[in-house]
Amino acid sequence: MARGKTLDTKVSDVMSSPLFTSSPDASVKEAARKMFKNRIRRLPVLKEHKLVGIIVVSDFARHLGRKTLTEGILEAIWRQPLGKLTENNTIN
Template identity: 50%
Template sequence: MKHKGDFVSIVTEKDIINKVVAEELYPGDVKVSEIMSKDLFTVSKNESIEEAAKLMRKKGVRRLVVLEDERIVGIITETDIAKHLKAIAGGAP
C-alpha cells in the first residue's frame, strides 16, 4: 500500500546512481529532496513474503518500508526475499 502519513520519502542507491552519478553531479551540491523517490510503498510486518514480492513487482520497486501499527519497524528488499527463498530451498543463508 502507498502510505501518505508522516513519511515523506526514501533515498535509494538507484536514486543516487541515476540522478547524481549518471548526471555527473557533485554529491555535495545535491540535496536529498532533489533525488528522493517520491513514492513510498509500505507493507505490514504481518504480510507474507509472497505478497511483499508481488507488491514490489507491481510497483516496480526493490524495497518496501515495513510498518507495525503505522510505525516504521524496518525495510525489506528484493535481496532479503532472495536470501530467504534460498535458505528455505536448502541453500546457504
C-alpha cells in the same frame, strides 16, 4: 548512492512518490507482488505508522528455498532500519 547524484543531493530528489509500504504481518508473497508491480527495490515496513524494518530485493534471494519465503510473514525476513531521514537530508 543514487546513480548520477552527488553527496549533496537531497533525499527528496531521489524519493519515490507515492511511498509504497507494508506491514510486519503481511505475507512475503504479498510484499514481493507489491514490489514487482510497482517496480521498486526497497519496501519500508511500518507498524502503527512507525518504521520497523525494510525489505530489499536481495532479501528474497537470501531466503530462497526456505519455508519463510513461501509461507512466512515479512517479519521473518526483513532488515532493521538504519536510521531516520527526512526529505531535507542529503544522501551523504
